[in-house]
Amino acid sequence: MLVRILKKVDFSILFAVLALSAFGTVMVYSASMVSGVMVYEVTSDFFFKRQAISWGLGLIALFMGMMIPYKLYGKLFKPILFVTIGLLILVFFFGHTSNNAQSWLPIPGLGKFQPAEMAKMSLIIYLATIFTKKSSYIEDFTKALLPPIILMMLVVVLILRQPDLGTALITLAVSGLIIMSSGLRKVHLYSMLGIALTAAVLMYNVGLSEEQLSRFDGAYQPFEYADNEGYQLINSYLAINNGGLFGTGLGAGIQKLGYLPEAHTDFIMAVIAEELGFIGVGVVLLLLGLIVIRGFYVSMETHDTFGRLLAIGVAGLIGIQSIINLGGLTGLLPLTGVPLPFVSYGGTSLLMMMFSAGILINIHIISKLKKEQEEQAAA
Template sequence: MVVKILKNMDFSILFAVLALSAFGTVMVYSASMVSGVMVYDVTPEYFFKKQLFSWALGLVALFAGIIIPYKNYRKLFKLILLVTVILLILVFVIGQTSNNAQSWITLPLIGQFQPAEVAKMALIIYLAAIYTKKKSYIEDFTRGLLPPIIITMAIVAMIFKQPDLGTAVIALAVSGLIIMSSGLKRTHLFFMISLAVITSFVLYNFGLSEEQLSRFDGAYQPFQYADDSGYQLINSYLAIHNGGLIGTGLGAGVQKLGYLPEAHTDFIMAVIAEELGFIGVAVVLGLLALIVLRGFVVSMHSHDNFGRLLCIGVAGLIGIQAIINLGGLTGLIPLTGVPLPFVSFGGTSLLMMMFSAGILINVHAVSRIRKVQQEQQAA
């Protein structure tokens, strides 16, 4: 079966993932080699070596996602959800604080990782499995639709409480995409949209901290808060402006030299824009778009509802996270601190993104194998 899967892979997704992740590793080195010494008091190669190790693990995760039959996740979705909840609880017990968020834990043999990144994929698997199971009575709101929504909101609330607003928003948006694709009634869809609008209003007015609210000022009035919440965005603008069409050259960017905070994580696209120009940005966006669009195409050709919802969730996750990251560094939305998929520094994020891409490839391969088998039987 493994040989058949490898022969029937979607090589366009595989190429895009490998190209983006390898390129991202190089850009992490370019973006962090100076700030590593000046800001973090480590060697110039520190973040590059960590990302290179994460990329190697990511290749293993990608291969695992490709060869493990995706239907196994449907059988294990309860266990996956339970482990995820335990990990999120552990964050509040033994979690480590970084950038004012208690989001990291360290476990034996595994090391340091971010459970919220795992939770996004776990929610996709859970919702795809549970709504496939409830497909025959999905129009029954209290019996079919509501219980998974309550569980989803509880997990999102745990992520938000860390606090990790960016990851919570992504998890909620991807969950909403899967729910809307599950076959619910139009009246229920209208109710869900209304609930999301009301929740956003209440959250903005009563649920955000002063620091989180200041990000709105930084996004929409950056020059009035140039020494505070607008500082990052202004330097992001300068990096994008400096790059022009072809950029200043790989490694020759200026804004990463202490002017642009978190250059190797949230703002790595600004570094790409400065050093490789519009052309470099276009290539990265093109590869991300290819993965997302191919993911939705694979979902349409999946022969079962679980595979369809799984692909919608994964493609939505990659697309939504990319939009939020890019929206933050261009001032379209407030900064949320989420990494650019496959490119930004971050071991857990890279690992989960490559694993999720492997799932897309597996669904495509299994669907293609089944189609060939059906054609052979019909002949």
């Protein structure tokens, strides 16, 4: 039976996830070995060791995601969502604050856990389950759409209040993608887009703090704010420029030597660009794109509504988060502190990303096994 299952594994997704996560662990060491000593006053391999442990746990999470039948999550969606909301609330009472955000829960002996990372996957499971159950009356806005939208907004607001604008935006965007894929009427779709646009305008004008608003100046006028809001982006530009086509060589980057803040987290792609050049960046983008494209393909090949929406949510999560991270370090989008999937430093992010990739592979496995059973029955 195990051999039969292994034959149905989507090895393109598996290879890309393993390659990116292993490569990311190496790049975390390269990006943090100097700043770990100079800035954080820890050993040069401090962040590398933590990321290596997270990678090992991530391999277990990946295997679990691959082996656990994805339909089980649909049966457990209520406790999954309620536990997530509970953890998000606990953050306000017991959370650890870093970089002006109270987003982490300390776990004695194990480090810190970020509930917002778990919330993204929990909400994907919840929305995929709810819209599968409501598919027969999805055109009824009040009964089918309004209740899940209210719960979705509760989760988004809890994340936004930490404050974690980047994760809140990703959660909102992925939720919107699942809702749009659920078969709702066009009039409801246009209404929701109008509401979302209005909410974005209001948030920009009255809902964002001065620090969050300053990120727009840093993104779109970096050289006018070179000493503060634009500092990170300018050094990101320098790193990208220094790399050229082939890069300066692994470990030989300059900008990570105290010039580029958060080089091992938000700006790790800038370090990759400097040390491995356009070719290194291209390989990372190719692998990320492969996971996203294959994820959407998995959603199209399954005839199960829950599996389809779940695959769309996971593929959308990886794609949207990658776009927001890359948009921040290139100045196309304001900085939001979002990690690059599978590559940036961050234990909770790596665990959840590898687990979600495992779910994608499981959907593919079950879809192939079901197709094989149908062909045998018809023969």
